[in-house]
Amino acid sequence: xxxxxxxxxxxxxPVDLDLADAEATALLGPSGAGKTLLLRAIADLDPNxxxxxxxxxSRDSMPGPAWRRRVTYLAAEPxxxxxxxxxxxxxxxxxxxxxxxLGLPEATMERRVAELSTGERHRLALARVLVQEPRTMLLDxxxxxxxxxxxxxxxxxxxxxVEAGLALLFSTHDEELARRLARRIVRIRAGRLLxxxx
Amino acid sequence: MTNxxxxxxxxxxxxxxxxxxxxxxxxxWLGLGLERQLGVATLRMCVQLGLMGLVLKVLFDIxxxxxxxxxxxxxxxxxxxxxxxxxxxxLRGWWSYGLGAGAILFAGGLVAIFALTLLVQPxxxxxxRYVIPLLGMILGNAMTGIAVGLNNLTDRMRRERSxxxxxLALGETRVAAFRPAMRAAVRAGLIPIVNSMxxxxxxxxxGMMTGQILSGIDPVEAIKYQVMIMFLxxxxxxxxxxxxxxxxxxxxxxxxxxxxxxRLAVD
Numbered sequence: 246x247x248x249x250x251x252x253x254x255x256x257x258x259p260v261d262l263d264l265a266d267a268e269a270t271a272l273l274g275p276s277g278a279g280k281t282l283l284l285r286a287i288a289d290l291d292p293n294x295x296x297x298x299x300x301x302x303s304r305d306s307m308p309g310p311a312w313r314r315r316v317t318y319l320a321a322e323p324x325x326x327x328x329x330x331x332x333x334x335x336x337x338x339x340x341x342x343x344x345x346x347l348g349l350p351e352a353t354m355e356r357r358v359a360e361l362s363t364g365e366r367h368r369l370a371l372a373r374v375l376v377q378e379p380r381t382m383l384l385d386x387x388x389x390x391x392x393x394x395x396x397x398x399x400x401x402x403x404x405x406x407v408e409a410g411l412a413l414l415f416s417t418h419d420e421e422l423a424r425r426l427a428r429r430i431v432r433i434r435a436g437r438l439l440x441x442x443x
Numbered sequence: 444m445t446n447x448x449x450x451x452x453x454x455x456x457x458x459x460x461x462x463x464x465x466x467x468x469x470x471x472w473l474g475l476g477l478e479r480q481l482g483v484a485t486l487r488m489c490v491q492l493g494l495m496g497l498v499l500k501v502l503f504d505i506x507x508x509x510x511x512x513x514x515x516x517x518x519x520x521x522x523x524x525x526x527x528x529x530x531x532x533x534l535r536g537w538w539s540y541g542l543g544a545g546a547i548l549f550a551g552g553l554v555a556i557f558a559l560t561l562l563v564q565p566x567x568x569x570x571x572r573y574v575i576p577l578l579g580m581i582l583g584n585a586m587t588g589i590a591v592g593l594n595n596l597t598d599r600m601r602r603e604r605s606x607x608x609x610x611l612a613l614g615e616t617r618v619a620a621f622r623p624a625m626r627a628a629v630r631a632g633l634i635p636i637v638n639s640m641x642x643x644x645x646x647x648x649x650g651m652m653t654g655q656i657l658s659g660i661d662p663v664e665a666i667k668y669q670v671m672i673m674f675l676x677x678x679x680x681x682x683x684x685x686x687x688x689x690x691x692x693x694x695x696x697x698x699x700x701x702x703x704x705x706r707l708a709v710d
Contacts, residue, residue, distance in 0.1 A: 290611065290612060292697070292701070308699075308700065310616045314613070315614075317614065318612040319612065322605065323605070323609045324603070324604070324607070324609040325609070326623060373613065377614070
């Protein structure tokens with residue numbers, strides 16, 4: 246269980262939110278409402294204040310990298326630092342095994358990142374997070390720019406991970422996806438979390 | 444053949460200055476718009492070197508450790524200022540100056556003291572005839588290296604922000620996430636001195652050696668001095684660039700190991 250109390254940063258009013266294990270929560274709101282600010286603050290990627298606890302461990306009790314390995318954020322437009330896909334994976338074999346479930350051929354691992362389409366890069370980045378098996382995942386628009394079949398594939402993979410115990414918080418503009426995948430939907434507007442519906 | 448030193452008179456300098464006028468004329472002819480800058484730079488150089496000549500004359504006559512130290516510190520402070528001026532993107536606040544000045548003080552001071560106490564060993568070791576020229580050469584090269592290195596680092600941190608933050612988000616430490624940018628920045632800072640060493644003696648004759656030869660010193664002796672100077676320049680530049688890039692990387696992150704580009708003053 247990730248327990249968030251009074252999480253705030255410039256542009257974000259204090260947020261209280263619980264992310265339970267084996268539960269997906271969707272974060273909805275118009276562009277510029279603060280979805281990315283909130284996800285980045287939870288991952289401690291920007292200066293922020295608040296009391297965050299993963300089970301009984303306070304965020305302040307562990308170094309930033311240790312927190313982010315447990316509570317991992319994936320940006321809507323993730324970055325790449327090497328030429329080939331495989332070079333971004335600590336264990337390329339584990340990544341390769343995951344790719345077919347995300348609708349990507351295993352050979353994608355040997356391709357140059359610059360040659361991949363936006364949708365392929367998106368799923369590759371998701372695989373990169375999934376191989377690390379974090380306790381909590383914070384996904385910023387994980388299905389934007391994907392076709393319907395690919396959205397289904399991503400959804401299936403995420404659902405399986407949630408059933409296996411993952412706490413998932415994802416932002417999206419797709420209300421249908423939010424209803425299908427998430428047990429809870431929270432909305433954000435002008436940097437303020439509005440409601441938490443079951 | 445004589446080894447006598449040929450002194451220049453002011454007519455010689457005036458004749459040499461015709462070449463600057465030639466450059467100004469070319470700039471006008473080609474519409475480069477460089478005449479004003481060229482004029483200001485020429486004037487600055489003449490005034491600065493003239494003043495330096497006067498200062499050196501006083502320093503050489505007195506030979507005081509405190510006066511020498513003061514002159515050395517003034518040189519370091521100006522080098523720090525020059526490094527700051529060469530940054531496209533600076534750190535906010537005092538660090539915009541302190542980082543370059545600190546790195547060059549550390550590297551220049553260490554290498555100059557090493558050269559004076561263990562290599563050249565003048566008597567006394569702080570004799571300004573040795574301290575000022577040696578330090579000047581070390582600072583000049585380290586300044587260029589540090590300025591290039593820092594510029595490269597901040598530029599890369601901004602351009603590669605997405606990749607760096609993705610690594611951090613995956614739980615990498617700042618050391619791992621910043622490493623590619625830091626390596627490239629240190630390389631960029633060191634390339635001028637490495638190139639300079641590679642080309643010395645074939646493509647160009649270094650200024651100090653040329654000066655010694657012109658003043659009648661045996662070429663072999665002049666070359667021995669030049670080789671030592673090149674080692675000092677490489678050492679000073681290496682230390683300065685590595686120190687500046689390491690500290691800059693620390694300043695561009697925080698105790699939670701986040702990337703803090705908000706600490707850069709971006710217009």
